[in-house]
Amino acid sequence: MKYKSQKVAKLYFIAAIGLFVGQILFGLIIGAQYIWGDFLFPEIPFNVARMVHTNLLIVWLLFGFMGAAYYLVPEEAETDLVMPWLANLMFWIFLTAGAATILGYLLVPYAQLAELTKNELLPTMGREFLEQPTITKIGIVIVALSFLANIGLTILKGRKTVINLVLLMGMTGLAVFFLFAFYNPVNVVLDKYYWWWVVHLWVEGVWELILGSILAFILIKTTGVDREVIEKWLYVIIAMVLITGIIGTGHHYYWIGTPAFWQWWGSIFSAMEPIPFFMMTVFAFNMVNKRRRNHPNKAAVLWALGTAVMAFLGAGVWGFLHTLSPVNYYTHGTQITAAHGHMAFYGAYVMIVLAMISYAMPMLRGREAANSTKSQVLEMWGFWLMTISIVFITLFLTGAGILQVYLQRFADNPMPFMVVQEKIQLFYALREIAGFIFLSGLLIYIVSFFVGSKEPEATIEGEVVPT
């Protein structure tokens, strides 16, 4: 850690991991409700537990992104954050608002929460991922603006690197596209059309800029490869992201009452969206192979390579699987979508945040560069358990999805939804088991922060021979 103000990142990372645990616990609750329909009913209905699961995911990823930025921006800009106190203050505001919102979901019926928070004044609630009361959404905007001011001014003051610039563009885009959450017309087609400007243009647009820049940062730090090379790659990757991803939004405009030309635009452009993910994989492995030095933090390198592979699998491969309109006609809104959603979110965004935490946390906790070997070994156990579990969750949901599509939409005598669900129970049970293994991986990951603290740092074994 070169700059004192980088320290604020630690708070953000701790909160991120804490909320991650909550996300998974609620994932297991809804996973159980898939098997035992009346589990926790009517105390915690499925929709409530689901919004806790997905909203905690978004919130902890945002904590992770902000933490990453507070660590990375000063180091890249070679100057302290302009307003560390603001970063601290916003942390507590965001955490309080987030906790209050989650408690609101759990403690009062959703309709009452809508009434309490005066949803009728500016109705924004009750849409997938955007369930937060309007007041919380306004809070998110305020937090985002203070955050942008903080890193923006720091970047202006200091050295301007491509990594900082791309990160800033990604974060600005995140804030700008979130504003579409406030647009909620009665016309359902328009509502859906612009809802995707938040959801799709986030995960397949501006968030990928954030992903790319954090990955580039970690690779520079851990491989010692020339910055020029890495920055060139970064530009090419994000160029491909936006060239394909913006019009790729059209893969959500097939069946919602939008005109038929989207079948072509959406299919062609989104079919190219895997390209930048593939480039990210090639990029990460290339840089590690060309490394000028070995970094003692092997766990961080593992996470960085892991995210490159898993993002390609989850977003690239599982996205491509159902993105062409003739396929999507059958798979739209089925377990296939859920399968893809899980692996893509995990591979791209969970893993990049954990990669950054892995890289930065040792320094934030007073180490020179890395944790002890003992701690890293445990962390890598966490890596493998979580990653393999998510692969299985994805495979089981894909199995469920294929059967669902066949029985409900493809067979000669299509069966009703609820009947089909009973027939694919087995896959949901298997998914739940994989979910528990995921949780054990997460717990081991957390334990890794508390073991081997007294042992010496891991050291580099041997120098690399440049090839």
Next chain:
Amino acid sequence: MAQAFTKAMARNIFYGGTAFFFLLFLALTFQTHSALPELDNRNALTGPQGEMIAKGKQVWEENDCIGCHTLLGEGAYFAPELGNVYKRFGSTDAIKGFIASRPKDGVPGRRSMPQFNLSEEELTAIAEFLKYVSEIKTARNWPPNTQG
């Protein structure tokens, strides 16, 4: 990457490509807006009927129906597609009857839908909203069949 391909070139492709494809996206959005009146059943949204549907959408959102159901394939995958439930059930009364008759404590062992205690007016509104959605002209008449 080859040396002839410089960072400046990569940067220019990024800015140029993004600007170009974003503008193209805006043009397609404009095109969509011009085509929508034929497709999105907006005529239903006028007059007292329209107010009823607007109210129905509010009921839909403030009870988070999307947290269990899909609507035109978007939402959660725990409960049946509702974009075409009007066609499946055949009338707004049947929809109202279903929603109103949910047991407070659920159905033992079965995925259950909460009892929302909606007023008669709210029930009518939500049913009219679902009817309106079912009359949106989706491409290829999605969903593939009435089971949704």
